[in-house]
Amino acid sequence: MKFQAVLLAALSATGLASPIPEAQPKPQLVPAYTLRLSSRTASLDGKYLTLSNTTLGVFHSSPSPKFYPVRNPDTNLLELHSTSSKSTLALVGTHGLLELSALPDPAAVTVPTGTTLDWQNFDLSEDDSAGSLTYAGSNKQGGWVAFPVGRGGQQGEWVVKWKDTTATTIQNFIPVKVVYEVTEGL
Numbered sequence: 001m002k003f004q005a006v007l008l009a010a011l012s013a014t015g016l017a018s019p020i021p022e023a024q025p026k027p028q029l030v031p032a033y034t035l036r037l038s039s040r041t042a043s044l045d046g047k048y049l050t051l052s053n054t055t056l057g058v059f060h061s062s063p064s065p066k067f068y069p070v071r072n073p074d075t076n077l078l079e080l081h082s083t084s085s086k087s088t089l090a091l092v093g094t095h096g097l098l099e100l101s102a103l104p105d106p107a108a109v110t111v112p113t114g115t116t117l118d119w120q121n122f123d124l125s126e127d128d129s130a131g132s133l134t135y136a137g138s139n140k141q142g143g144w145v146a147f148p149v150g151r152g153g154q155q156g157e158w159v160v161k162w163k164d165t166t167a168t169t170i171q172n173f174i175p176v177k178v179v180y181e182v183t184e185g186l
Contacts, residue, residue: 030069031068031069031182031184032068032083032183032184033066033067033068033069033080033180033181033182033183034048034064034065034066034067034181034183035048035049035056035067035178035181036048036049036178036179036180037049037058037146037160037176037178037179038132038176038178038179039146039174039175039176039177041174041176043156044058044146044158044174044176047158048064049064049065049100049160049178050062050063050064051063051064051085051102052157054102054103055099055101055159056089056100056101056102056159057100057149057157057158057159057160058146058156058160059149059157060155060156060157065083065084065085065087065102066082066083066084066183066184067080067081067083067089068080068081068083069122069124072121074120075120075137077120077121077122078122078123078124079120079122080119080122080133082102086104087103087104088102088103088104088105088119089101089102089119089122090103090106090117090118090119091116091117091119091135091137091162092115092116092117093115093116093162094114094115094116095166095168096138096140096142096163096165096167097161097162097163097164097167097169098118098135098161098163099159099160099161100144100162100178103119106119107119118135121136121137122134122136122137123136124180131179131180131181132177132178132180133179133180135162138164140164141164141165142163142167143162143175143177144160144161144163144175144176144178145160145161145162145173145174145175145176146158146159146160146161146173146174146176147159147161147172147173148172160176160178161173
C-alpha cells in the first residue's frame with residue numbers, strides 16, 4: 001500500500017511539474033494580388049496589368065505579376081512587392097504624371113531633381129463593386145489613367161499612370177480604375 005501511495009504521488013508530481021503545451025497560433029497567409037483595369041471603355045475593361053520591362057500596363061505576351069502587401073511603418077500605408085520578380089510597385093515621373101512601374105530596388109534608385117519616385121504610399125480599399133488600388137502619397141487629388149502605346153493604341157497596348165490635378169496632358173488618355181483580385185496566399 002505504501003508503494004502504491006509513493007508511486008501515485010511520484011506520478012502525479014511529475015504530471016503537475018511538466019509544462020502544458022500552449023496552443024500555437026495558425027500562421028496567417030499573406031494574400032497575393034493581381035491587378036486589372038476597370039473602365040467604361042470596353043477594350044480596357046477587365047484587362048490584367050502586365051509587365052513590359054519595368055512598366056505596368058496592358059501589353060501583349062507579357063506576364064501578369066502578382067503582388068503582396070507590406071505595411072510601411074513610417075507611412076502606415078502599403079508597399080506592394082512582387083511574388084516572383086523581386087520587384088516593388090512604384091510610381092515614377094514628373095509634373096503630376098507618374099508611371100506605374102515595378103522596380104527591383106526602388107530605395108537604391110537615384111532620381112533627378114524634380115522627379116517623384118514613390119513606392120511606400122499605396123492603399124488597397126474596398127468599394128461597392130471591387131477592391132481598388134489607390135495612391136495616397138500625394139496631397140493632390142488624382143486618379144489612374146491609361147495612355148496608348150504607339151500611334152493611338154492601334155496595337156492595343158496601354159501604359160497606366162497616376163495623373164494628379166497639376167498634370168498637363170493632351171487628351172489621349174482614358175480614365176481607368178486599378179482594381180485588385182486575391183489570387184493566392186503566401
